Amino acid sequence: MPAVLQKKTTEKISTVAAVGRKSASWKAFAAILFQALIVLIAGILAIELAFGLAGIWEQDHLIPNREIGISIMPNRKITFRNEGFSRRTFNSFGMANREISEKKPANTFRIAVVGDSMIEALQVDLSKTMCSRLEQQLNDIDSVQGKKVEVLNFGVSASNVGQSYLRLKKLALRFQPDLVIMYVRDHATSDLPLPLNARFPFAARPHFFVANNGAVYESRLLFDSWWNSKEARNLRAAQWLRMHSHVWSCLVNMQFRLVTGMEQLKAEAVSKTKGLISVLSLSKPDTPTENSAEKAAAAAAADPNSELNKNIAIEQIKCVRHYFAVMERLLAAMKQECAKNNCKFAVVYIGATDNAGLEEHKLLRESMAKKNIPLMDFTDEFQTEKKKRPLYFVDPGHFNIAGNQLFADLIGSYLVSNKQFLLK
Amino acid sequence: MLFNSLAYLVFFPVVLGLYWVCPRSWRRMLLLVASYIFYMSWIPVYGLLVGAMTLANYVLAIMLHRLPRFAKPLFLFGIVGNLACLFYFKYANFLISSLDSVKQFLNQYLPGLGAQAVSVQSMDIILPLGISFFAFEFIHYLTEVYKGGKPITGFVDFGLFAAFFPSQIAGPIKRYKDFVEQLGKEIRFKQENFSDGLTLLLQGLFKKVALADNLAILANLGFENSAHLGAADAWIATLAFTFQIYFDFSGYTDMGRGSALMLGFSLPDNFNFPYVATSLSDFWKRWHISLSSWLRDYLYIPLGGGRCSEPRKYFNLLTTMVLGGLWHGAAWHFVVWGAIHGVGLIVNHLYGDLAKRVSLLRNFHSSYVGVAFSWLLTFAVVHTCWVFFRAETSTQACMMLSDMFSARQTSLVLEPFSQSPVSVALTLYCIYALIFRISALRNTAWASPILAALELKAPAKAVLYACVLFAALGFAPARTSPFIYFQF
Numbered sequence: 058m059p060a061v062l063q064k065k066t067t068e069k070i071s072t073v074a075a076v077g078r079k080s081a082s083w084k085a086f087a088a089i090l091f092q093a094l095i096v097l098i099a100g101i102l103a104i105e106l107a108f109g110l111a112g113i114w115e116q117d118h119l120i121p122n123r124e125i126g127i128s129i130m131p132n133r134k135i136t137f138r139n140e141g142f143s144r145r146t147f148n149s150f151g152m153a154n155r156e157i158s159e160k161k162p163a164n165t166f167r168i169a170v171v172g173d174s175m176i177e178a179l180q181v182d183l184s185k186t187m188c189s190r191l192e193q194q195l196n197d198i199d200s201v202q203g204k205k206v207e208v209l210n211f212g213v214s215a216s217n218v219g220q221s222y223l224r225l226k227k228l229a230l231r232f233q234p235d236l237v238i239m240y241v242r243d244h245a246t247s248d249l250p251l252p253l254n255a256r257f258p259f260a261a262r263p264h265f266f267v268a269n270n271g272a273v274y275e276s277r278l279l280f281d282s283w284w285n286s287k288e289a290r291n292l293r294a295a296q297w298l299r300m301h302s303h304v305w306s307c308l309v310n311m312q313f314r315l316v317t318g319m320e321q322l323k324a325e326a327v328s329k330t331k332g333l334i335s336v337l338s339l340s341k342p343d344t345p346t347e348n349s350a351e352k353a354a355a356a357a358a359a360d361p362n363s364e365l366n367k368n369i370a371i372e373q374i375k376c377v378r379h380y381f382a383v384m385e386r387l388l389a390a391m392k393q394e395c396a397k398n399n400c401k402f403a404v405v406y407i408g409a410t411d412n413a414g415l416e417e418h419k420l421l422r423e424s425m426a427k428k429n430i431p432l433m434d435f436t437d438e439f440q441t442e443k444k445k446r447p448l449y450f451v452d453p454g455h456f457n458i459a460g461n462q463l464f465a466d467l468i469g470s471y472l473v474s475n476k477q478f479l480l481k
Numbered sequence: 482m483l484f485n486s487l488a489y490l491v492f493f494p495v496v497l498g499l500y501w502v503c504p505r506s507w508r509r510m511l512l513l514v515a516s517y518i519f520y521m522s523w524i525p526v527y528g529l530l531v532g533a534m535t536l537a538n539y540v541l542a543i544m545l546h547r548l549p550r551f552a553k554p555l556f557l558f559g560i561v562g563n564l565a566c567l568f569y570f571k572y573a574n575f576l577i578s579s580l581d582s583v584k585q586f587l588n589q590y591l592p593g594l595g596a597q598a599v600s601v602q603s604m605d606i607i608l609p610l611g612i613s614f615f616a617f618e619f620i621h622y623l624t625e626v627y628k629g630g631k632p633i634t635g636f637v638d639f640g641l642f643a644a645f646f647p648s649q650i651a652g653p654i655k656r657y658k659d660f661v662e663q664l665g666k667e668i669r670f671k672q673e674n675f676s677d678g679l680t681l682l683l684q685g686l687f688k689k690v691a692l693a694d695n696l697a698i699l700a701n702l703g704f705e706n707s708a709h710l711g712a713a714d715a716w717i718a719t720l721a722f723t724f725q726i727y728f729d730f731s732g733y734t735d736m737g738r739g740s741a742l743m744l745g746f747s748l749p750d751n752f753n754f755p756y757v758a759t760s761l762s763d764f765w766k767r768w769h770i771s772l773s774s775w776l777r778d779y780l781y782i783p784l785g786g787g788r789c790s791e792p793r794k795y796f797n798l799l800t801t802m803v804l805g806g807l808w809h810g811a812a813w814h815f816v817v818w819g820a821i822h823g824v825g826l827i828v829n830h831l832y833g834d835l836a837k838r839v840s841l842l843r844n845f846h847s848s849y850v851g852v853a854f855s856w857l858l859t860f861a862v863v864h865t866c867w868v869f870f871r872a873e874t875s876t877q878a879c880m881m882l883s884d885m886f887s888a889r890q891t892s893l894v895l896e897p898f899s900q901s902p903v904s905v906a907l908t909l910y911c912i913y914a915l916i917f918r919i920s921a922l923r924n925t926a927w928a929s930p931i932l933a934a935l936e937l938k939a940p941a942k943a944v945l946y947a948c949v950l951f952a953a954l955g956f957a958p959a960r961t962s963p964f965i966y967f968q969f
Binding site: 089090092093095096097100101103104107108110111112113114138139142303304307308311314315318319322326329330332333 | 487488491521522525526896897900902904905906909937938940941943944945947948951952954955956959
């Protein structure tokens with residue numbers, strides 16, 4: 058072979074080899090990526106399966122709701138472990154209830170119970186919630202003369218009185234209840250202003266205020282702006298994943314824990330470094346109380362009888378009264394809505410014993426009497442009984458099985474002894 | 482800083498990155514600084530204590546080596562100094578409370594002795610983390626130098642031996658020669674080490690957060706309600722603790738060893754499937770190996786070991802185990818725990834001698850039934866001993882033991898157990914251990930195709946590790962428990 062031809066052939070071979078090498082390296086690279094992808098998919102599926110079997114990361118059950126702020130994911134299966142334990146599936150209407158028909162069956166007396174997590178009662182088995190026990194009790198004693206009693210649970214975690222009012226209007230009344238019981242927890246007024254904790258995904262909710270003419274109005278301004286925000290859009294976009302993926306729920310929680318953890322870590326590192334520097338320099342730690350004005354303020358804050366604390370207490374009471382005016386009107390509006398739908402309305406309250414609770418308690422008793430709204434006040438019964446046995450998982454917290462049972466017993470005996478509630 | 486904390490999740494990758502990026506000559510210094518940051522992240526001022534103990538032992542060892550004439554007093558001074566430090570922080574309040582109990586006893590039964598005049602107030606002492614481990618490593622170091630070993634000349638090297646963060650708080654108790662040998666070698670980055678280290682780290686994390694922390698909930702619930710439990714509840718709670726302590730401690734060791742391996746260091750293993758032991762002496766060869774070998778070398782053998790009369794041998798054994806129990810914690814129930822193990826070991830030796838002579842017993846113990854019987858008996862003794870270890874007092878331990886045979890029917894622990902994710906986590910761990918750990922030890926053929934299929938390239942391995950990390954954290958309960966051995 059001539060030298061020129063041989064050179065050309067060699068060049069050609071080396072070019073082909075280079076192209077071949079390049080393509081082989083691409084293939085190898087693709088194979089590596091493919092292997093990683095397969096491992097990723099297999100890993101996610103395995104974790105989903107394991108978390109599903111173990112019933113972990115199945116607590117997420119709330120979804121943003123355009124009208125009410127928050128509602129429960131319909132047909133969602135959850136395993137709740139925060140306080141107590143329960144494993145249940147919400148019904149197709151997004152209620153912490155067994156499946157029911159929207160149309161009231163014949164010969165049935167329906168009681169709708171509206172409220173927050175205390176009514177939702179995720180901490181105990183569905184058969185042991187206050188609503189289930191109440192239904193069973195009233196049916197056992199044939200309380201409504203041959204009619205079957207259904208107690209429908211419209212409790213939703215983190216709902217305030219305003220949201221309960223909206224839920225009553227938009228959802229509960231569709232089920233034609235004969236009696237509506239609204240649960241008001243202690244410190245309910247403090248839930249009415251917009252929550253300050255922006256981290257909670259459902260912090261924004263419809264807001265109610267009393268106008269100069271004394272009527273209560275719903276303001277959607279802030280809620281709508283949140284609804285259109287990036288966070289809310291992301292939350293809605295991830296709804297399918299939130300409902301069906303354990304891995305997703307775990308990831309979201311980890312992200313939250315990571316952010317709060319990093320903040321804590323930073324603060325700890327700063328304080329420990331300062332502490333060490335003060336030890337090494339043998340000086341007193343540079344705390345804010347070094348400043349005499351701050352020292353005086355700290356002393357005033359520590360003294361319960363100081364002018365500062367007295368003023369804080371006065372302002373707190375003003376605040377309670379201000380929001381109580383909103384709550385009072387919302388309860389009256391609920392009564393009005395029930396009357397329009399030919400059903401009775403009552404409020405149930407279990408109060409705490411601290412000062413803010415007492416103020417709210419006093420106002421509620423006075424106001425319900427004035428507005429002629431029946432009030433089932435079980436504060437004393439719970440205070441007496443909880444000295445004998447635990448009624449909460451953590452006090453203050455949610456009712457345990459005994460707490461739910463006592464709650465059902467008290468409502469049941471109140472209704473039986475005040476027959477007008479069970480008459481149609 | 483805990484290995485399962487967010488702080489470590491930030492700290493370790495930073496240290497690891499800097500370690501492999503910085504020039505070789507800086508690496509030891511970097512590890513020393515990192516180790517002190519790790520220690521001082523808890524109570525910063527205690528870093529000064531560890532620094533002072535390290536400096537004192539470093540100087541003493543050099544003097545021991547250079548001044549052979551004064552070797553004995555220097556050695557004794559060093560041992561007494563380390564023990565005094567340990568005693569002050571760990572046992573002073575125990576002694577005071579014990580004296581108080583004696584005083585109360587005397588006042589009640591012998592009022593004439595005037596014991597009420599004696600008044601000792603308990604002291605406000607916070608136990609520095611890992612003080613027992615530091616003290617034991619220093620005692621080992623001084624003893625070896627006293628016996629003629631070469632001391633560590635570089636202060637940074639010695640400081641690193643003392644404070645090396647992967648083994649700092651709860652061991653394994655290192656031997657200085659092994660560690661110095663590794664320091665002397667040129668440490669190069671090896672992907673294999675990195676991968677094995679990460680595997681160990683994640684294995685330990687899973688053991689700790691997914692298994693031990695979930696088991697801790699059941700054990701705590703049981704022990705908080707001792708004297709009110711039915712037999713089923715008591716058994717679940719005590720078994721939960723038996724496995725909690727294993728997963729907790731071996732998980733910590735795995736994380737420490739894994740971290741060290743990723744930095745190019747090899748730390749001794751502390752566990753070898755302890756709950757498959759078929760005798761108590763076998764158990765102590767498998768459980769907290771670095772402590773049991775330390776106790777053997779620096780307590781049992783100096784007391785005379787086994788090369789003396791039978792009664793003396795058993796006395797040495799009992800003393801070693803009682804002191805080993807006391808090392809774990811300044812409380813009488815730890816002493817009882819150690820004493821039961823000591824008596825158990827004596828019985829084990831006596832029975833072993835008898836079995837050697839009687840062919841019937843020998844044949845029985847070589848059969849499957851015999852092995853199963855030995856395993857069951859050993860596990861029962863170890864399990865019973867853990868009740869004393871976990872209980873806050875000996876009385877509580879006795880209550881718990883009586884609960885285990887009570888006729889009461891309760892579901893205080895049974896119900897949370899049926900709702901706990903621990904059984905799924907345990908099943909996952911057993912599958913992993915069967916494929917990777919046991920198959921490797923037994924060289925089983927069935928696992929080979931699985932292992933071959935899992936021979937992954939680096940990116941796929943990284944994804945797999947991320948999945949394991951995620952699963953471990955996913956199984957972790959909302960409230961984590963501190964490492965049990967941190968308190969020792």
